[in-house]
Amino acid sequence: DPTGAKPLDFPIPANVHAQTVVSVKHYTDRLFSFRITRPQSLRFRSGEFVMIGLPNAEKPVFRAYSIASPNWDEELEFFSIKVPDGPLTSHLQKIEPGDIVLMRPKATGTLVIDALTLAKRLVMISTGTGIAPFASLLRDPDTYEKFDQLILTHTCRDTAELRYGRELFAQLADDPLIGELTHGRVRLYNSTTREASGRMGRITALIESGSFYTDLGIDKLDPATDRIMICGSMHMLRDVRALAEGLGFVEGSLSNPGSFLVERAFVG
Numbered sequence: 001d002p003t004g005a006k007p008l009d010f011p012i013p014a015n016v017h018a019q020t021v022v023s024v025k026h027y028t029d030r031l032f033s034f035r036i037t038r039p040q041s042l043r044f045r046s047g048e049f050v051m052i053g054l055p056n057a058e059k060p061v062f063r064a065y066s067i068a069s070p071n072w073d074e075e076l077e078f079f080s081i082k083v084p085d086g087p088l089t090s091h092l093q094k095i096e097p098g099d100i101v102l103m104r105p106k107a108t109g110t111l112v113i114d115a116l117t118l119a120k121r122l123v124m125i126s127t128g129t130g131i132a133p134f135a136s137l138l139r140d141p142d143t144y145e146k147f148d149q150l151i152l153t154h155t156c157r158d159t160a161e162l163r164y165g166r167e168l169f170a171q172l173a174d175d176p177l178i179g180e181l182t183h184g185r186v187r188l189y190n191s192t193t194r195e196a197s198g199r200m201g202r203i204t205a206l207i208e209s210g211s212f213y214t215d216l217g218i219d220k221l222d223p224a225t226d227r228i229m230i231c232g233s234m235h236m237l238r239d240v241r242a243l244a245e246g247l248g249f250v251e252g253s254l255s256n257p258g259s260f261l262v263e264r265a266f267v268g
Ligand code: A2P
Pocket: 127, 128, 155, 156, 157, 192, 193, 194, 202, 203, 204, 232, 233, 235, 236, 237, 239, 240
């Protein structure tokens, strides 16, 4: 093939974009990130997800993936779990630059800033790959236009799994487009639950014990001043949602903006 592209065993299904893998980064044996080319026609709001698949079957398996890159980026970034028997991720984890990834053309999702009413502070609560939509929002100037203060919480089993979020924050300050906007306004609050580290515990426990407030030196989460976005596993969502509702937060949507939003971190 004169283009250097690898031959495909199966045709690209109709109405699906075939994009090229630009780079892949493995963090642990459970987590990796990858970047692909962006279809010219794709429009999305930072925080939304798309359906991703591989051209390895007549009818490819598609899974929802939050776009981790901001909407101004020329490429699309994703942060994925590797499930050993996962119908998609067991194959996706083997992709290399030059490979083809399939993408359905529509982006959608609930974690968009327009679904929140105005407030001083946005608290983004994530576990594991649930950090992905927030990686997008934290790199979008519109987020800084709407909220004065931004806090991202990221809880994982061990320290190695926190690296994606740490690198994101390290890059924010130097980002030519939004670096200046972020100064003194963004904070990363991370913890581990299974490996000993400087801060341990689930985010629910850290908030309930008050450690979250004393560690950050902030007032209690309050619908008068704060907005909350939540992304993680089903159980995590259930517990953090209950916590937010207990504090008086009300779930919002684009048609009826509120004080908190919830999205499942998708696992395949
Ligand atoms: P734990 O180790 O106590 O289960 P996973 O990798 O399994 O998706 O988990 C990511 C992180 O989310 C882990 O630190 C895990 O803690 C935490 N977690 C799991 N369930 C909940 C929950 N119901 N509420 C808050 N955090 C949770």
